[in-house]
Amino acid sequence: MKFHSTHLEGVVRLELRAIEDERGWFTRTFCAETFAAEGLETTFPQTNHSYCSSRGILRGLHYQQAPRAEAKLVRCVRGVIFDVAVDVRRDSTTFLQWFGTELSADRPEALYVGPGFAHGYQSLTDNAAILYQASEPYSPEREGCLRYDDPAIGIRWPMESPNLSAKDQRTPWIDSTFTGIVL
Numbered sequence: 001m002k003f004h005s006t007h008l009e010g011v012v013r014l015e016l017r018a019i020e021d022e023r024g025w026f027t028r029t030f031c032a033e034t035f036a037a038e039g040l041e042t043t044f045p046q047t048n049h050s051y052c053s054s055r056g057i058l059r060g061l062h063y064q065q066a067p068r069a070e071a072k073l074v075r076c077v078r079g080v081i082f083d084v085a086v087d088v089r090r091d092s093t094t095f096l097q098w099f100g101t102e103l104s105a106d107r108p109e110a111l112y113v114g115p116g117f118a119h120g121y122q123s124l125t126d127n128a129a130i131l132y133q134a135s136e137p138y139s140p141e142r143e144g145c146l147r148y149d150d151p152a153i154g155i156r157w158p159m160e161s162p163n164l165s166a167k168d169q170r171t172p173w174i175d176s177t178f179t180g181i182v183l
């Protein structure tokens with residue numbers, strides 16, 4: 001696997017090696033030793049699988065605050081999604097900057113989103129799904145939310161008028177009182 005840095009320190013694109021044969025292909029999606037050598041989290045006590053029945057669904061953007069700030073290793077396992085990370089680390093030089101990338105189940109790739117980033121994704125096909133490992137257990141009491149269309153962040157999503165959960169619809173835009181999180 002190859003690790004490609006992004007303009008956000010802590011968000012890394014993974015190019016996985018597909019070993020092909022007449023049956024199909026095999027790829028390793030995680031390796032503690034390799035991740036440790038890259039300075040990435042290596043312990044993922046939880047794995048989540050989320051499915052979007054139709055294109056245009058947008059989940060997020062969510063993050064967990066310290067001491068439950070979590071890294072996520074995201075793989076698209078069905079269809080195609082647009083995956084986004086937003087830097088919410090208070091003292092970061094890229095505070096509130098975002099990175100987005102398309103992930104496809106047909107390509108051996110993943111996105112590592114480190115602690116201190118809000119994460120969200122939009123389904124670009126019907127029946128899209130992601131499988132993602134989290135470095136902290138689910139802690140709703142520590143959850144923070146950013147609105148997908150917050151002008152303070154300016155994310156350019158591929159599809160307009162997304163289908164949101166009630167929780168995400170209720171999420172307000174941030175104002176000057178939002179100072180991010182400290183890890």
Ligand SMILES: Cc1cn([C@H]2C[C@H](O)[C@@H](COP(=O)(O)OP(=O)(O)O[C@H]3O[C@H](C)C(=O)[C@H](O)[C@H]3O)O2)c(=O)[nH]c1=O
Pocket residue numbers: 048050059060061062063072119120121138165167
């Ligand atoms: C995340 C999570 C959720 N839940 C329960 C809580 C709700 O009853 C139900 C759906 O939760 P929610 O609407 O927050 O799911 P998403 O909108 O997909 O949220 C996710 O969206 C973006 C993409 C993320 O990166 C986070 O992992 C996560 O916040 O699953 C759990 O029981 N455990 C969990 O780890």
